[in-house]
Amino acid sequence: MLGKLLKHEWKSIWKIPVLLIGILMITAVIAGLTFALPIWESDWIGLPLSGLMLLLLFYFAMIAASVGITVYMAVRCYKSMFTDEGYLTHTLPVSSRQILNCKVITMSVWTLITGIAIIISLVVFGGVTFLALSTKSSRFAMDVMEVLWEIRNIWESPMMKGFGACCVSLVCLTLVSSASSALILIGAITLGQKVRGHRILGAVGAYFGITTIVQIIAIVLSIPLMVKMVMDSAYLSIFETSPFSFYTSIYWIMTAVYLVVGVGLYFMSDYMLRRQLELE
Amino acid sequence: MSELVEIRNLTKIYEKKKVALDHLNLTIGRGKIIGLLGPNGSGKTTMIKLLNGLLVASEGEVLINGKAPGPESKSIVSYLPERTYFQNSMKVKELIAYFSDFYQDFRPERAKQMLAGLNISEDARLKTLSKGTREKVQLIMVMSRNAQLYILDEPIAGVDPAARDYILKTIITNYNENATVIISTHLISDIERVLDEVIFIRDGRLILQETVEEIREKKGKSVDAYFREVFAC
Numbered sequence A: 001m002l003g004k005l006l007k008h009e010w011k012s013i014w015k016i017p018v019l020l021i022g023i024l025m026i027t028a029v030i031a032g033l034t035f036a037l038p039i040w041e042s043d044w045i046g047l048p049l050s051g052l053m054l055l056l057l058f059y060f061a062m063i064a065a066s067v068g069i070t071v072y073m074a075v076r077c078y079k080s081m082f083t084d085e086g087y088l089t090h091t092l093p094v095s096s097r098q099i100l101n102c103k104v105i106t107m108s109v110w111t112l113i114t115g116i117a118i119i120i121s122l123v124v125f126g127g128v129t130f131l132a133l134s135t136k137s138s139r140f141a142m143d144v145m146e147v148l149w150e151i152r153n154i155w156e157s158p159m160m161k162g163f164g165a166c167c168v169s170l171v172c173l174t175l176v177s178s179a180s181s182a183l184i185l186i187g188a189i190t191l192g193q194k195v196r197g198h199r200i201l202g203a204v205g206a207y208f209g210i211t212t213i214v215q216i217i218a219i220v221l222s223i224p225l226m227v228k229m230v231m232d233s234a235y236l237s238i239f240e241t242s243p244f245s246f247y248t249s250i251y252w253i254m255t256a257v258y259l260v261v262g263v264g265l266y267f268m269s270d271y272m273l274r275r276q277l278e279l280e
Numbered sequence B: 001m002s003e004l005v006e007i008r009n010l011t012k013i014y015e016k017k018k019v020a021l022d023h024l025n026l027t028i029g030r031g032k033i034i035g036l037l038g039p040n041g042s043g044k045t046t047m048i049k050l051l052n053g054l055l056v057a058s059e060g061e062v063l064i065n066g067k068a069p070g071p072e073s074k075s076i077v078s079y080l081p082e083r084t085y086f087q088n089s090m091k092v093k094e095l096i097a098y099f100s101d102f103y104q105d106f107r108p109e110r111a112k113q114m115l116a117g118l119n120i121s122e123d124a125r126l127k128t129l130s131k132g133t134r135e136k137v138q139l140i141m142v143m144s145r146n147a148q149l150y151i152l153d154e155p156i157a158g159v160d161p162a163a164r165d166y167i168l169k170t171i172i173t174n175y176n177e178n179a180t181v182i183i184s185t186h187l188i189s190d191i192e193r194v195l196d197e198v199i200f201i202r203d204g205r206l207i208l209q210e211t212v213e214e215i216r217e218k219k220g221k222s223v224d225a226y227f228r229e230v231f232a233c
Helices: A002-013 A015-036 A046-082 A096-136 A138-155 A163-192 A199-231 A244-275 B044-051 B092-102 B108-117 B131-143 B161-174 B188-194 B212-219 B223-230
Strands: B005-013 B019-028 B033-037 B059-064 B077-080 B149-153 B180-185 B197-202 B205-211
Touching: A002 A015, A002 A046, A002 A096, A002 B092, A015 A046, A015 A096, A046 A096, A046 A163, A046 A199, A096 A138, A096 A163, A096 A244, A163 A199, A163 A244, A199 A244, B005 B044, B019 B044, B019 B059, B019 B205, B033 B044, B033 B188, B033 B223, B044 B059, B044 B149, B044 B180, B077 B131, B092 B108, B092 B131, B108 B131, B108 B161, B131 B149, B131 B161, B161 B188, B180 B188, B188 B223, B197 B212, B197 B223, B205 B212, B212 B223
Parallel strands: B033 B180, B033 B197, B077 B149, B149 B180
Antiparallel strands: B005 B019, B005 B059, B197 B205
């Protein structure tokens, strides 16, 4: 039944996120293409300004994709679980845990897809910009290759020590935080149902409350590491040695915090759906 | 065979100490059409929501086919709420696919036949249909299941007499004859002719549970007349 829930959940929500991601990719290409136009050298301020506007449009498209998809997921989750549509969701022959799992999986995957889409859009923007500038100046491509060659030298320097471990911790953080973000949203929406008459306000309040607490916990747990970084002479010469061990530690701390928060909110939401469900 | 529905000591207290159901006890057998009758605020919808697992009881228990509300009971209960509850952006054919996927007892051909009878296109999105047509689509989906228990909450409230006739005809001609149908309403005269049994509820308490025949014989009145007498203000 979880498979069927996932299938129908996916079918009901894919259009808006795909539309937002599509717009993001188009704006990435357009923003990159502006560098191929002779607008930047124009004497009339209007032309470089419009180019700047297109770059800003890409920036806002990234924010719209990230925030828009998150808000859309939250609204869909709320509507399908706690409004009139909840009468269908909660009378399906499935357990409340299967409904919860379906929401967590779908929202986590879309959070991940959104993150990947934003990275791809930056790559697209970079690629199009590179091609656009290369057509204007043959020297540009050579310059970029020289920079890349220098990066290669940095790659082999002691500064890059621990880069692999840092990447592993970052991947773990990304995966855990995707699920945790979904669970923070679901947990906040579920908690908001306890505020009779102001359920949406309750959910919004719970969301900001939970995220604030999570941030405070993450900062408090990171303080010893930051103090150590300042005190430790090895960290003082951070650009001569590797900075990655510091970031790796920070990422693992955040992964642990998100994991604990996610697991806690999962069981709380499960309990609330099983024992406290009250559709209006 | 055990009773289809057993309600024992069922109590539901909302916030601010509002008692919606007060130690309600009743059993409902199989193969009957039952009117769940009571004035507004008597606890009918609360009882129905508890039967469907949409609320959690403050006290007592509900058993359907011997099981508390859960995936098993939901697979044999076909529920029509008193509101439009499908996602408006869905097409009618997507709704059919949805019900076919989740309910093993759903008969898609029956649903398609009834939709065709009303000239409702399967390609139509729900949001493009009128409220009355959306309600008919809901009824068709619910009655196209071969369920053991149909729970219909106010199916004829707020509709014109012609639509009432259509709704009652759809219920009568489509329910599984071994199943029980619970119809909650306060429009008794319209449904009296189809009822086998009635349950009167007031202030969350059971006032009466009798067959329509018994009421007519013992009280010498129609159910509607007797209801007016019992619930006179």
